[in-house]
Amino acid sequence: xxxxxxxxxxxxxxxxxxxxxxxxLAENSAVRGCMVIKPYGYAIWEKMHDAxxxxxxxxxxxxxxxxxxxxxxxxxxxxxxxxxxAKECAVVTHYRLKNDPDGNGxxxxxxxxxxxxxxxxxxxxxxxxxxxxxxxxxxxxLPILCNQWANVVRWEMxxxxxxxxxxxxxxxxxxxHATKEEAVEEAKRMLExxxxxxxxxxAMPVIKGVKSPxxxxxxxxxxxxxxxxxxxxxxxxxxxxxxxxxxFAKAFDVKFLSNENKLEYVWATSWGVxxxxxxxxxxxxxxxxxxxxxxxxxxxxxxxxxxxxxxxQLPAISEKALEIxxxxxTLGISVKYDDRDSFKPGWKFNEYExxxxxxxxxxxxxxxEQGAAxxxxxxxxxxxSCQLEGIEKRVADLLNDIQKNLFAxxxxxxxxxxxxxxxWDEFKEILDTKGGFILAHWDGTTETEERIKEETKAxxxxxxxxxxxxxxxxxxxxxxxxRRVIFARAY
Amino acid sequence: xxxxxxxxxxxxxxxxxxxxxxxxLAENSAVRGCMVIKPYGYAIWEKMHDAxxxxxxxxxxxxxxxxxxxxxxxxxxxxxxxxxxAKECAVVTHYRLKNDPDGNGxxxxxxxxxxxxxxxxxxxxxxxxxxxxxxxxxxxxLPILCNQWANVVRWEMxxxxxxxxxxxxxxxxxxxHATKEEAVEEAKRMLExxxxxxxxxxAMPVIKGVKSPxxxxxxxxxxxxxxxxxxxxxxxxxxxxxxxxxxFAKAFDVKFLSNENKLEYVWATSWGVxxxxxxxxxxxxxxxxxxxxxxxxxxxxxxxxxxxxxxxQLPAISEKALEIxxxxxTLGISVKYDDRDSFKPGWKFNEYExxxxxxxxxxxxxxxEQGAAxxxxxxxxxxxSCQLEGIEKRVADLLNDIQKNLFAxxxxxxxxxxxxxxxWDEFKEILDTKGGFILAHWDGTTETEERIKEETKAxxxxxxxxxxxxxxxxxxxxxxxxRRVIFARAY
Numbered sequence: 014x015x016x017x018x019x020x021x022x023x024x025x026x027x028x029x030x031x032x033x034x035x036x037x038l039a040e041n042s043a044v045r046g047c048m049v050i051k052p053y054g055y056a057i058w059e060k061m062h063d064a065x066x067x068x069x070x071x072x073x074x075x076x077x078x079x080x081x082x083x084x085x086x087x088x089x090x091x092x093x094x095x096x097x098x099a100k101e102c103a104v105v106t107h108y109r110l111k112n113d114p115d116g117n118g119x120x121x122x123x124x125x126x127x128x129x130x131x132x133x134x135x136x137x138x139x140x141x142x143x144x145x146x147x148x149x150x151x152x153x154x155l156p157i158l159c160n161q162w163a164n165v166v167r168w169e170m171x172x173x174x175x176x177x178x179x180x181x182x183x184x185x186x187x188x189x190h191a192t193k194e195e196a197v198e199e200a201k202r203m204l205e206x207x208x209x210x211x212x213x214x215x216a217m218p219v220i221k222g223v224k225s226p227x228x229x230x231x232x233x234x235x236x237x238x239x240x241x242x243x244x245x246x247x248x249x250x251x252x253x254x255x256x257x258x259x260x261f262a263k264a265f266d267v268k269f270l271s272n273e274n275k276l277e278y279v280w281a282t283s284w285g286v287x288x289x290x291x292x293x294x295x296x297x298x299x300x301x302x303x304x305x306x307x308x309x310x311x312x313x314x315x316x317x318x319x320x321x322x323x324x325x326q327l328p329a330i331s332e333k334a335l336e337i338x339x340x341x342x343t344l345g346i347s348v349k350y351d352d353r354d355s356f357k358p359g360w361k362f363n364e365y366e367x368x369x370x371x372x373x374x375x376x377x378x379x380x381x382e383q384g385a386a387x388x389x390x391x392x393x394x395x396x397x398s399c400q401l402e403g404i405e406k407r408v409a410d411l412l413n414d415i416q417k418n419l420f421a422x423x424x425x426x427x428x429x430x431x432x433x434x435x436x437w438d439e440f441k442e443i444l445d446t447k448g449g450f451i452l453a454h455w456d457g458t459t460e461t462e463e464r465i466k467e468e469t470k471a472x473x474x475x476x477x478x479x480x481x482x483x484x485x486x487x488x489x490x491x492x493x494x495x496r497r498v499i500f501a502r503a504y
Numbered sequence: 505x506x507x508x509x510x511x512x513x514x515x516x517x518x519x520x521x522x523x524x525x526x527x528x529l530a531e532n533s534a535v536r537g538c539m540v541i542k543p544y545g546y547a548i549w550e551k552m553h554d555a556x557x558x559x560x561x562x563x564x565x566x567x568x569x570x571x572x573x574x575x576x577x578x579x580x581x582x583x584x585x586x587x588x589x590a591k592e593c594a595v596v597t598h599y600r601l602k603n604d605p606d607g608n609g610x611x612x613x614x615x616x617x618x619x620x621x622x623x624x625x626x627x628x629x630x631x632x633x634x635x636x637x638x639x640x641x642x643x644x645x646l647p648i649l650c651n652q653w654a655n656v657v658r659w660e661m662x663x664x665x666x667x668x669x670x671x672x673x674x675x676x677x678x679x680x681h682a683t684k685e686e687a688v689e690e691a692k693r694m695l696e697x698x699x700x701x702x703x704x705x706x707a708m709p710v711i712k713g714v715k716s717p718x719x720x721x722x723x724x725x726x727x728x729x730x731x732x733x734x735x736x737x738x739x740x741x742x743x744x745x746x747x748x749x750x751x752f753a754k755a756f757d758v759k760f761l762s763n764e765n766k767l768e769y770v771w772a773t774s775w776g777v778x779x780x781x782x783x784x785x786x787x788x789x790x791x792x793x794x795x796x797x798x799x800x801x802x803x804x805x806x807x808x809x810x811x812x813x814x815x816x817q818l819p820a821i822s823e824k825a826l827e828i829x830x831x832x833x834t835l836g837i838s839v840k841y842d843d844r845d846s847f848k849p850g851w852k853f854n855e856y857e858x859x860x861x862x863x864x865x866x867x868x869x870x871x872x873e874q875g876a877a878x879x880x881x882x883x884x885x886x887x888x889s890c891q892l893e894g895i896e897k898r899v900a901d902l903l904n905d906i907q908k909n910l911f912a913x914x915x916x917x918x919x920x921x922x923x924x925x926x927x928w929d930e931f932k933e934i935l936d937t938k939g940g941f942i943l944a945h946w947d948g949t950t951e952t953e954e955r956i957k958e959e960t961k962a963x964x965x966x967x968x969x970x971x972x973x974x975x976x977x978x979x980x981x982x983x984x985x986x987r988r989v990i991f992a993r994a995y
Contacts, residue, residue, distance in 0.1 A: 089609035118580035
């Protein structure tokens with residue numbers, strides 16, 4: 014058990030912050046709202062990156078890179094987009110510093126003022142669609158299926174590492190299509206890719222659905238999303254995919270000659286996931302002993318620790334440990350053998366437990382005599398003695414089992430914390446006493462949605478794709494409704 | 505032969521610019537000095553990234569991510585660093601826009617002025633060493649071997665795609681060590697990694713050496729570099745590795761408790777290569793027919809093109825082509841089978857030739873009858889008929905051969921264009937009539953170096969590691985010198 018580590022039940026928010034720093038995932042930097050992603054945290058993000066990047070390429074996408082800066086005037090081209098994004102952002106106004114005439118370091122050179130200010134990209138629709146105008150002439154140039162891995166900046170007032178930071182890392186897909194149908198299909202396809210990644214890599218169950226108009230991306234006709242439940246019952250939007258219609262094509266005058274020889278505006282989608290997924294991963298699985306990682310995203314999947322009293326016991330243990338390491342690596346499993354003499358086994362046990370290494374193997378002289386080793390799994394903290402003969406196969410199976418178990422556990426938690434509410438009182442009581450997801454009827458208006466948000470801080474997370482058609486009355490207004498939507502308080 | 509494509513001998517600079525855009529590598533963007541890296545260019549950069557990243561990890565480094573922004577005051581902490589970097593940079597002064605009271609879009613909100621301006625990182629020594637202060641307490645925390653893949657911004661007045669852009673992509677390694685010896689060793693090790701990459705992946709011969717004090721990185725005690733020769737005889741600095749001494753540790757107060765229990769300042773290195781390597785790659789190998797790529801960095805290594813007159817001929821060709829494709833892919837070779845009916849074979853030949861695909865296989869009905877195919881190599885443009893039986897092995901050999909041939913050709917070019925000059929007149933004449941590298945004696949002073957630069961635009965590229973000790977006289981001042989250094993005009 015990690016010393017002085019706050020429990021989730023005591024203070025969930027503090028537990029999260031402390032976990033992020035103590036597990037060496039990230040830390041706050043000297044720049045307000047910007048974090049440093051530490052090597053261990055970044056190694057997890059790299060695994061996410063690699064898995065997602067392969068999924069994007071397998072679905073026909075290519076990567077490209079667009080400028081960090083966006084001319085201020087571009088942000089104004091799409092009316093809703095500017096409302097949503099241009100307000101809280103980092104603005105570059107000058108391109109030079111000079112020595113302070115008073116001798117106090119450097120100051121901004123007033124003569125080096127930009128004619129037009131540049132915005133540090135909060136998202137890249139505008140600069141990309143301005144570029145696409147030159148790439149697209151005819152239907153033969155379509156579709157364009159580009160993705161970009163990049164940093165973006167949104168000047169958030171209240172920040173939390175991974176969940177909401179001024180600068181974050183993400184990918185943003187931007188596709189261009191000849192027809193509406195094809196664009197909608199693309200937006201839905203990428204949502205499926207995100208759901209697949211969330212469930213099968215992050216072991217995080219998600220609900221797929223569409224946002225209410227009020228919660229749409231600024232400039233989109235439809236925003237599809239995946240929503241996950243954290244261990245405090247709050248919702249976290251883990252990924253979004255937008256059908257943008259012809260809004261950006263119109264704003265940037267991007268037309269193509271169709272195969273019927275007509276000039277038409279191009280149809281668009283955009284979709285993104287960010288380092289926010291790191292926050293989702295942490296809050297879905299971790300416990301009061303620290304980080305818990307699904308094996309598929311763990312930088313180190315297995316750690317082997319030698320247990321010995323005298324130095325002469327080590328060589329025989331090391332020989333066996335390295336033999337196991339090599340066998341596991343042949344199966345594609347990443348293994349660390351920690352034979353550092355400067356730390357005691359107990360310290361190492363705590364360290365790897367806190368950092369969420371899925372499987373720990375400990376080998377001592379007695380184990381060697383018995384041709385066995387102690388195998389501990391991080392998710393349940395169970396320990397078993399395992400014969401060395403064929404241990405690699407059993408560890409591989411165990412990793413699969415942990416991956417499945419984490420998903421099942423999270424899915425069960427979500428089921429337990431999903432409720433139906435049919436009256437306003439019931440709705441408020443569930444929110445205040447239990448939290449979680451609430452399936453409730455809603456009259457479909459933005460007015461009602463906003464009132465509910467004001468009174469309870471709960472928002473409509475999505476209208477699930479698999480919502481059952483069911484007649485009912487809006488919990489707030491009493492007006493008729495045809496299906497339940499998901500309400501929750503959210504990150 | 506590509507239509508209307510300018511020859512190197514006519515206008516090298518225009519040849520380069522046109523090649524970059526016409527081969528779909530990059531294009532200028534709406535933001536001054538910033539380029540869009542197009543999918544094909546980015547795919548090459550991804551191959552560079554992956555190869556380098558593996559080399560960094562194989563030498564014990566880990567990746568991390570530090571903030572995009574650097575507080576202005578940080579830049580002033582290291583005296584030389586601020587002179588070198590803080591001047592031409594993008595400065596963020598505000599964090600909000602608001603609707604223009606006059607109704608003209610949005611304007612910077614004067615109330616949202618930052619207390620301290622933020623610099624968009626031109627390089628990250630300062631923010632990283634400010635972070636390392638908290639990571640380093642004792643010798644047990646050392647070494648720290650971090651690398652970052654990131655975008656950086658330097659407000660260059662004259663920009664050229666890949667070679668010099670306001671924003672560019674790069675990696676920057678930042679390491680911290682307990683001793684001077686270890687830091688110097690690290691800086692040299694990473695230069696070897698860069699040289700290995702340049703020669704064995706890019707097929708670009710490089711000279712390893714150390715910069716003269718005048719050409720050092722701002723804040724470094726020594727800058728090691730690799731220098732390559734482009735096809736116009738000019739030099740291109742392809743990578744640098746800096747021994748920073750204790751300068752940044754002192755500037756940011758980073759001390760550690762040594763194993764002798766003394767508080768000491770930490771020793772540092774930093775090293776980087778950037779998308780500039782794309783420019784180097786292009787200018788080393790490409791010719792008047794377009795891009796030439798070394799097979800190890802080619803996104804598509806082999807293209808197969810069917811030759812047919814009537815649609816009924818295609819199925820038999822496709823069957824064989826896909827069989828070859830699969831066999832090549834089994835050997836880890838990336839293959840594209842281009843059976844698009846909308847383009848003629850001649851158009852496709854030109855297209856892939858211009859884009860530098862190393863090997864082209866063409867198969868027509870007559871080839872099928874003879875159990876053969878036409879194999880063309882991009883580097884020499886030679887075509888041969890090759891039996892289909894065992895073709896995959898011969899193509900694999902051919903790719904290796906192309907990789908070696910490109911290196912040999914570039915090395916021969918460099919040898920042919922490297923001269924010795926023993927007098928000032930000889931020096932100037934070589935520069936003006938032949939260009940290339942000039943091995944000449946130099947008196948070791950910055951004054952002489954600067955005069956030579958003023959009068960000829962040639963700079964000291966490096967003092968080669970393998971410079972032979974030889975007594976001589978400085979070509980400019982006539983003062984004694986012990987070894988020749990390399991002069992050249994440079995990108």
